[in-house]
Amino acid sequence: MAVEGQxxxxxxxxxxxxxxxxxxxxxxxxxxxxxxRKDLFAVCQFLKEQLGMEHITSITAVDxxxxxxSVYHLTSWKRNAMVQINARIPxxxxxxxxxxxxxxxxxxxxxxAYDLMGIVxxxxxxxVRILLPKDFEFFPLRKxxxxxxxxxxxxxxxxxxx
Amino acid sequence: xxxxxxxxxxxxxxxxxxxxxxVSLPIALVNWVAMQTGAASPGPLAGLIxxxxxxxxxxxxxxxxxxxxxxxxxxxxxxxxxxxIERKMYSRLQDxxxxxxxxxxxxxxxxxxxxxxxxxxxxRKPSHLGTGFLxxxxxxxxxxxxxxxxxxxxDRWMFHAAPVIIASSTLFxxxxxxxSDGFWLMGSMRDGVPVNPWGxxxxxxxxxxxxxxxxxxxxxxxxxxxxxxxxxxAAQLMSYEIPLLLSIIALVVLAGxxxxxxxxxxxxxxxxxxxxxxxxxxxxxxxxxxxxxxxxWIAFVVxxxxxxAEAERIPFDIPEAEAELVEGWTTEYSGxxxxxxxxxxxxxxxxxxxxxxxxxxxxxxGPVFMTVWTPNLAAPGTQxxxxxxxxxxxxxxxxxxxxxxxxxxxxxxPRIRIDxxxxxxxxxxxxxxxxxxxxxxxxxxxxxx
Amino acid sequence: xxxxxxxxxxxxxxxxxxxxLRIKVDGETIVDAEPEIGYLHRGYEKIxxxxxxxxxxxxxxRLCYVSSITWSHCYCLACEAVMDLDVPERAKYLRVVTNExxxxxxxxxxxxxxxxxxxxxxxxxxxxxxxxxxxxxxQLISGARMNQNYPRIGGVRNDAPxxxxxxxxxxxxxxxxxxxxHEMVFEQSKLFQVRTVGVGRISKEAxxxxxxxxxxxxxxxxxxxxxxxxxxxxxxxxxxxxxxxHGGDSYARYKVRVEEMKTSCDIILQxxxxxxxxxxxxxxPRRCEGxxxxxxxxxxxxxxxxxxxxxxxxxxxxxxxxxxxxSIAAAPIMMRGSKVxxxxxxxxxxxxxxxxxxx
Numbered sequence: 001m002a003v004e005g006q007x008x009x010x011x012x013x014x015x016x017x018x019x020x021x022x023x024x025x026x027x028x029x030x031x032x033x034x035x036x037r038k039d040l041f042a043v044c045q046f047l048k049e050q051l052g053m054e055h056i057t058s059i060t061a062v063d064x065x066x067x068x069x070s071v072y073h074l075t076s077w078k079r080n081a082m083v084q085i086n087a088r089i090p091x092x093x094x095x096x097x098x099x100x101x102x103x104x105x106x107x108x109x110x111x112x113a114y115d116l117m118g119i120v121x122x123x124x125x126x127x128v129r130i131l132l133p134k135d136f137e138f139f140p141l142r143k144x145x146x147x148x149x150x151x152x153x154x155x156x157x158x159x160x161x162x
Numbered sequence: 163x164x165x166x167x168x169x170x171x172x173x174x175x176x177x178x179x180x181x182x183x184x185v186s187l188p189i190a191l192v193n194w195v196a197m198q199t200g201a202a203s204p205g206p207l208a209g210l211i212x213x214x215x216x217x218x219x220x221x222x223x224x225x226x227x228x229x230x231x232x233x234x235x236x237x238x239x240x241x242x243x244x245x246x247i248e249r250k251m252y253s254r255l256q257d258x259x260x261x262x263x264x265x266x267x268x269x270x271x272x273x274x275x276x277x278x279x280x281x282x283x284x285x286r287k288p289s290h291l292g293t294g295f296l297x298x299x300x301x302x303x304x305x306x307x308x309x310x311x312x313x314x315x316x317d318r319w320m321f322h323a324a325p326v327i328i329a330s331s332t333l334f335x336x337x338x339x340x341x342s343d344g345f346w347l348m349g350s351m352r353d354g355v356p357v358n359p360w361g362x363x364x365x366x367x368x369x370x371x372x373x374x375x376x377x378x379x380x381x382x383x384x385x386x387x388x389x390x391x392x393x394x395x396a397a398q399l400m401s402y403e404i405p406l407l408l409s410i411i412a413l414v415v416l417a418g419x420x421x422x423x424x425x426x427x428x429x430x431x432x433x434x435x436x437x438x439x440x441x442x443x444x445x446x447x448x449x450x451x452x453x454x455x456x457x458x459w460i461a462f463v464v465x466x467x468x469x470x471a472e473a474e475r476i477p478f479d480i481p482e483a484e485a486e487l488v489e490g491w492t493t494e495y496s497g498x499x500x501x502x503x504x505x506x507x508x509x510x511x512x513x514x515x516x517x518x519x520x521x522x523x524x525x526x527x528g529p530v531f532m533t534v535w536t537p538n539l540a541a542p543g544t545q546x547x548x549x550x551x552x553x554x555x556x557x558x559x560x561x562x563x564x565x566x567x568x569x570x571x572x573x574x575x576p577r578i579r580i581d582x583x584x585x586x587x588x589x590x591x592x593x594x595x596x597x598x599x600x601x602x603x604x605x606x607x608x609x610x611x
Numbered sequence: 612x613x614x615x616x617x618x619x620x621x622x623x624x625x626x627x628x629x630x631x632l633r634i635k636v637d638g639e640t641i642v643d644a645e646p647e648i649g650y651l652h653r654g655y656e657k658i659x660x661x662x663x664x665x666x667x668x669x670x671x672x673r674l675c676y677v678s679s680i681t682w683s684h685c686y687c688l689a690c691e692a693v694m695d696l697d698v699p700e701r702a703k704y705l706r707v708v709t710n711e712x713x714x715x716x717x718x719x720x721x722x723x724x725x726x727x728x729x730x731x732x733x734x735x736x737x738x739x740x741x742x743x744x745x746x747x748x749x750q751l752i753s754g755a756r757m758n759q760n761y762p763r764i765g766g767v768r769n770d771a772p773x774x775x776x777x778x779x780x781x782x783x784x785x786x787x788x789x790x791x792x793h794e795m796v797f798e799q800s801k802l803f804q805v806r807t808v809g810v811g812r813i814s815k816e817a818x819x820x821x822x823x824x825x826x827x828x829x830x831x832x833x834x835x836x837x838x839x840x841x842x843x844x845x846x847x848x849x850x851x852x853x854x855x856x857h858g859g860d861s862y863a864r865y866k867v868r869v870e871e872m873k874t875s876c877d878i879i880l881q882x883x884x885x886x887x888x889x890x891x892x893x894x895x896p897r898r899c900e901g902x903x904x905x906x907x908x909x910x911x912x913x914x915x916x917x918x919x920x921x922x923x924x925x926x927x928x929x930x931x932x933x934x935x936x937x938s939i940a941a942a943p944i945m946m947r948g949s950k951v952x953x954x955x956x957x958x959x960x961x962x963x964x965x966x967x968x969x970x
Contacts, residue, residue, distance in 0.1 A: 026903075027692075029841070054819050054820070055819055055822060055824075056822060057822070057906065057913060057915055057932060058915055058917070058930065058932035060917050060928075060930040062919065062928050063928075071917065071930075073904065073915065073917070073932075077819070077833070077835050077840070080840050080841070082841075084904070103820060103822070104820045104821045104822075104940075105820065105821045105822025105823075105937055105940065105941075106822075107940055108936055108937065108939075108940040109822075109936075109937075112936075116656070129649075130648060130649060131648065131649035131652040131969060131970070132649060132652065133649075140654065140657055141656060141657055145657075147657065147660065147661050148657075148658065148661065252732075252733075255733055256732075256733050256735075256736035256737065257736060257737065257740060258736060386615075386617065390951075476730050476732075477730065477802050479730070480952060573732060573733055574731075574733060574796065574800075575730075575731065575800050575802050575803075576726070576729035576730040576731040576800060576802050576803050576806055577729065577730030577802070577806075578802050578805060578806060579805075579806065579950060579952040579953065580639070580950075580952060581639065581950060582805055582806075
């Protein structure tokens with residue numbers, strides 16, 4: 001069986017079908033699964049220890065206006081396979097477990113997701129802003145933060161005559 | 163051996179007497195006026211005229227004039243030329259032409275001299291394609307017109323004293339090094355030849371004062387980085403003093419004298435090797451330079467490496483490594499104060515090269531060339547010899563060649579870390595220099611070489 | 612002496628870009644390090660949500676301005692993954708050729724910065740002199756030396772000029788000879804060995820744990836090259852071997868990049884020979900829905916673009932994964948235990964490009 005089929009089979013065997021909202025094969029050697037945030041750490045630990053995903057490529061935060069998603073891209077160099085995990089997070093309670101205890105490489109990626117999107121990773125050793133100034137108050141990548149085309153450009157002539 | 167062109171004390175004395183004679187002219191005028199109005203001869207101010215033109219004051223002014231001539235010689239000739247050599251040479255190593263502002267870059271000269279048919283050719287080239295000699299002058303002028311800033315919390319007296327210490331000790335080096343048989347400031351005449359019995363020791367002592375100035379500069383600037391740079395520089399320079407001294411001791415043991423004049427006189431003879439009980443053998447065409455003596459080869463290598471380290475050139479320039487500490491211990495200096503410190507680093511390199519030239523390459527001795535005999539105005543009836551290629555020329559050529567080797571090495575290799583520099587100094591160079599002392603002592607004892 | 616924190620940067624002549632490295636020193640030894648980034652944050656991911664898919668290529672060029680074609684290429688691959696687009700064969704080969712030319716130019720820029728870090732200032736001018744030749748080649752094919760806006764979703768912008776293979780061959784033959792000279796200047800100098808061997812060592816397991824990829828990982832002994840493991844474009848049809856060194860120190864990282872330059876020369880010549888005739892571009896759909904990602908072997912490591920479209924002609928979300936972002940996170944591991952003077956050697960050998968790190 002090809003490696004992507006093996007991964008899906010073992011995940012189903014370990015966690016059962018109900019944990020996954022969807023499971024699929026994106027393309028050659030790439031598997032995509034969608035889970036709820038409560039199962040994240042267990043799934044990641046299983047993938048790292050049993051299925052050999054040694055490398056976390058990236059952690060993305062997406063703002064679908066009714067929910068957040070924390071998307072993980074894991075890589076196994078040995079088996080030459082990738083797994084994409086979409087973890088759903090409710091919009092009013094943006095907390096999720098941190099995977100830094102499993103992969104140290106997740107450290108900076110989670111800081112960036114917190115910095116730009118505001119998702120709090122519980123268990124992160126040092127969750128402070130990384131790209132924006134430390135005293136910045138907003139989370140710019142959220143959809144309710146105005147885009148440049150939404151902000152009105154007010155010329156100096158209109159502000160108090162100067 | 164060719165002759166010396168500049169007779170420093172003679173010329174200074176002549177210049178001083180001339181200047182003091184000019185100074186005494188208005189006094190003599192006043193004296194003559196006073197005599198005309200009734201005072202008896204020789205007049206009331208005759209004593210003053212006598213004192214002004216007498217040997218005591220003339221001698222004093224002659225020394226001041228000599229020091230100033232030496233200062234001009236060091237800075238105007240050597241410093242500018244050496245800076246030009248370095249910049250052109252490393253540019254060529256990097257496959258580019260380097261500084262190119264010369265006389266032909268000046269608009270006035272191009273407009274006036276350019277139209278002349280043959281001689282005006284240099285002034286018709288593209289204006290930024292000259293030799294580049296004026297660039298160093300321009301850099302000096304730029305430094306003069308910059309604002310001299312003292313950091314707020316700096317230790318003011320120490321901050322101002324540090325460049326003075328560095329500059330004065332380097333100039334003292336220049337005073338201590340003789341530049342030919344006539345161009346010297348430290349020594350005395352004995353039996354018609356100059357001698358300076360402890361010359362090498364004085365030179366080495368002057369070399370050693372600069373680390374103090376560097377440490378003071380690094381500390382007084384009130385800056386974490388300059389402190390680090392100053393401490394590194396002090397550690398490096400002080401630990402490289404020892405192999406410097408020891409390798410020179412090896413040569414001194416073999417030569418038997420600390421006198422730079424005697425060392426050069428030894429090296430002006432034809433090359434002779436002593437073969438112990440078999441007698442001596444002479445090689446006709448080569449001079450007796452100590453570089454040809456195999457016993458001293460280890461000492462030469464140690465001395466060469468140590469002089470590069472003392473002059474803080476790459477590969478030993480970690481104290482002012484731009485990569486980490488911006489400018490190192492000179493960061494807080496601006497304007498001509500920086501120019502002083504920066505320029506005197508080059509002068510130390512020149513002094514180091516001069517030391518190597520005196521010790522190993524025969525100093526100012528050169529092959530005998532034609533001499534032009536001119537009437538001697540000071541002693542009528544005799545003739546004054548003017549050598550075509552004088553000793554100062556040969557000494558300068560040797561210094562520049564050694565300096566070119568410094569530049570060549572410096573711009574082809576990376577720099578090494580401070581702890582690696584100190585390891586090299588203490589664990590490699592000191593044992594090697596002690597070994598060379600041993601070899602020199604054996605050679606001298608058994609009359610070999 | 613007590614332990615103190617020293618700031619190297621953000622204004623520093625040799626940090627190659629705008630970032631701050633705080634190191635905790637105990638005398639001359641480094642006890643800990645903490646990189647502070649974000650000085651060059653330009654808000655890329657937010658801006659890309661209001662530009663059309665193709666117009667974002669102008670932005671991705673400027674992510675790492677030293678190696679622009681490779682970044683735009685990765686973005687175009689991600690968009691093609693979302694749109695399910697097949698690129699013509701000739702376009703695949705053209706992309707490979709321009710990627711490798713850009714990789715050599717980027718590595719030469721790294722070499723030109725690495726030499727002066729160690730004190731070898733001659734290397735700056737020699738490496739830039741060779742880089743000019745490759746920038747001329749890139750200008751010949753794409754019209755610009757930097758920020759070329761060359762890859763397109765569906766292919767490339769234009770075809771190669773008629774004599775391109777001849778010029779490439781001339782330049783590469785000349786470059787191989789000059790590269791031997793550069794290697795000689797670096798490697799025959801014992802001082803260079805003393806400065807880089809054993810300095811900034813990181814083990815293979817630690818590197819993979821911290822997310823290090825690319826030449827930095829290949830220097831630790833792991834033969835991981837995405838052009839071989841997860842090939843894209845015309846790489847499956849080309850034969851080459853990734854450069855691997857064992858050592859994990861700055862010398863190994865230097866050696867890997869020099870070998871990569873040689874490998875890239877071979878790849879370019881192979882690809883030019885095998886390039887078929889045909890169209891160089893297909894027209895992509897204007898709107899797309901879905902999500903897709905693609906990763907490539909950028910000059911500095913594994914670059915990944917994750918694009919989500921929601922039916923509009925602009926992306927809904929673009930995520931940029933930069934290899935330098937993860938290498939910087941691993942930098943404290945490499946620096947603990949070294950001396951202050953080694954920091955520049957280590958940072959220089961990691962090849963930091965702040966533009967892609969800060970997005």
